[in-house]
Amino acid sequence: MKAKKILPVKKNNKEASSKISGAKEYSFFEDVYAVVRQIPKGRVTSYGAIANYLGTKLSARMVGWAMNAANKAKPKVPAQRVVNRNGMLSGKHHFGSPTLMEELLLKDGIVVKEDTIVNFKEKFWDPASELSL
DNA sequence: CTCCTGACTCAGC
């Protein structure tokens, strides 16, 4: 990652689009799912990155909260590719099995050491930089 | 309707 400099982006964002009349089903959850599903294999991202992309950077918790639903959402969402900004598998405890998350990551070629992704910076995938293109 | 919690993050000490 060139720079994970978190600037005070005041970009107004499309997340306001969630207020589309009638489409109440499309909460930011769907946006989060969409982003997570677009994560290339062998890559990972952070809640903050997604939140930043969605324009809710101040509320990275909501991304994690969305993940909670994503875990049981269908089609399945690769929530294992989403970790906290430290690259730590903070949500592994929510995968049913404490080791399930790192196993899934391992299948993607992600090496996990002590609940933390090895070379996280290299594996990091920023939607704001990749999807925004 | 009000209160609480939550898979995060940043700022402060």
Added chain:
DNA sequence: GGCTGAGCCAGGA
């Protein structure tokens, strides 16, 4: 340099 507190939004009781 590690720990603590506060802020954020949304959903459930």
